[in-house]
Amino acid sequence: MGIRRRSGVRCLITPLRIWLLASITSLALAGVIVTLATRTVQADVGLPKPAATVPPSVPVVAMVAPDTKTQRGAAARSKDLLKGLASWYGGNFDGRTTASGERFDQYAMTACHPTLPFGTLVRVVNKTNGLSVVVRITDRGDLPKGRIIDLSYGAAEKLAMTSAGLAPVAVDVLSRGAKPNGGTN
Numbered sequence: 001m002g003i004r005r006r007s008g009v010r011c012l013i014t015p016l017r018i019w020l021l022a023s024i025t026s027l028a029l030a031g032v033i034v035t036l037a038t039r040t041v042q043a044d045v046g047l048p049k050p051a052a053t054v055p056p057s058v059p060v061v062a063m064v065a066p067d068t069k070t071q072r073g074a075a076a077r078s079k080d081l082l083k084g085l086a087s088w089y090g091g092n093f094d095g096r097t098t099a100s101g102e103r104f105d106q107y108a109m110t111a112c113h114p115t116l117p118f119g120t121l122v123r124v125v126n127k128t129n130g131l132s133v134v135v136r137i138t139d140r141g142d143l144p145k146g147r148i149i150d151l152s153y154g155a156a157e158k159l160a161m162t163s164a165g166l167a168p169v170a171v172d173v174l175s176r177g178a179k180p181n182g183g184t185n
Helices: 013-037 071-078 153-158
Strands: 081-089 110-112 121-126 132-139 147-152 166-175
Touching (some): 081 153, 132 147, 132 153, 147 153, 147 166
Parallel strands (some): 081 147, 110 132
Antiparallel strands (some): 110 147, 121 132, 121 166
16 A cells, blocks of 8 residues: 555655654644543542442531530530541542642542641541541542541541441541631632
């Protein structure tokens, strides 16, 4: 297969040039599509639905600590303990920029929360098995009803909840971050 010249000799250079041009154009287009598809991080987008069923979500409830000495201390403490469902994210989001500006590392002990300040440390206790982990809030996201926190894959592994996808948890705020919104909003 080639192009005949006037002299009757077949020339393979022109078809080769066309093929190379088509290949380079296809690769460039594929690179643009991949770049556009991996731009933003949003928790819960593109994640598979959990295989296991989870009991109905527990609404966010304030609990009064048993060792309260004053009413004011009890009120402050009750705001720092949340109950509900935790989910996890990783994989496709690994390496992307979070809402706080940090790079997301799916193996780090981090989490996404809709309102807690960036840098806040929280203890998350899996109420099914009693395992707990301390994570730092580095991301924002609107969570589905009943969910109170979205954990990194590494934190979810420590809580033994990756196969279920969701787990009932208690979240205790240990220390609040310095900036309410990390300079955003």
